[in-house]
């Protein structure tokens with residue numbers, strides 16, 4: 162029996178797919194070369210925003226056409242969890258709609274408390290197959306204790322449940338034995354990892370995390386960096402970026418900061434129910450650059466959140482100019498059921514949100530290109546991901562640009578190269 166898994170959405174979904182693949186292999190399945198050869202076709206969906214949901218449905222319909230007539234078609238992931246009943250009614254082509262950890266996996270769902278049905282098991286601690294690339298994501302927690310105004314994730318992923326140090330280290334060691342050189346830690350709110358365990362269960366999000374080196378993620382980052390060449394941390398909520406955590410990140414040698422900022426205007430961030438403002442963000446970014454001038458920064462921003470004004474847009478543009486981030490993603494606001502922003506007054510017309518998005522994107526594209534040009538002539542330590550494709554510490558896999566290198570460099574090797582050309586986001590390099 163052979164399986165095919167089609168994964169949509171974010172890196173967190175990719176980890177779930179890897180683990181689902183590992184489980185199917187342990188149950189006697191082999192991976193198929195493509196979907197039409199598989200006996201079991203799984204679509205791991207994304208429900209983050211409207212566009213992602215549309216892409217998920219289109220993928221399900223396309224695979225229903227493409228798959229062998231006798232093959233089973235299963236839909237799982239966020240969309241199955243969030244809109245299971247609607248999907249069952251609307252997609253007769255689908256054999257099974259299964260939420261996280263549902264019957265597809267032979268596991269049982271457990272309710273957390275009596276508050277709301279959420280998956281407590283997920284796929285977090287399942288084994289995963291060896292990877293063909295020299296890097297891997299590790300999901301260290303599921304769910305989120307925050308309640309940002311635009312985000313539906315806590316409504317269907319639940320409150321944060323952190324894995325233990327031991328579980329994460331065990332997974333990391335297995336990946337390293339399989340040839341992994343870079344581990345990318347992910348969670349909905351990475352900087353808060355471990356706080357639910359510390360409190361002995363669920364609780365409120367920690368608004369500003371403790372300075373003084375007791376943040377659990379600091380110890381985990383240190384422990385992992387002694388096991389693997391590179392450790393990279395994604396999705397850091399800005400109030401969680403303590404001095405201790407900054408130092409721990411810099412000590413890993415990967416001077417990369419993925420900050421979840423969403424906007425820079427204080428009034429709008431307040432409406433979004435989020436911490437911080439442009440000045441505080443700039444202060445942290447400046448402090449990091451003082452410690453490590455080569456630090457690279459990424460963030461993402463929402464345009465068109467309800468109540469967004471021209472003043473807010475000016476504040477964001479000024480921030481983008483001042484911050485000089487290496488990478489940034491921009492998204493227009495998407496109304497999500499169950500979130501405060503869904504019913505908020507002062508919705509911004511989509512066209513206006515798009516116009517604002519284009520304005521900040523143009524500004525950022527020029528900054529990114531300029532920063533990439535500045536790397537020409539520098540020597541960077543590159544990890545070869547695939548024949549002819551590598552990355553320095555400045556590029557996160559699958560998210561940022563890449564560096565073209567000679568095709569004969571061994572995949573998985575870490576090699577010093579000189580950057581020779583820049584093409585906007587991507588670079589070229591030769592051996593140093």
Ligand code: SF4
Nearest residue numbers: 305307308309312349
């Ligand atoms: S921190 Fe991230 S996952 Fe948590 S509610 Fe906010 S946007 Fe959603």
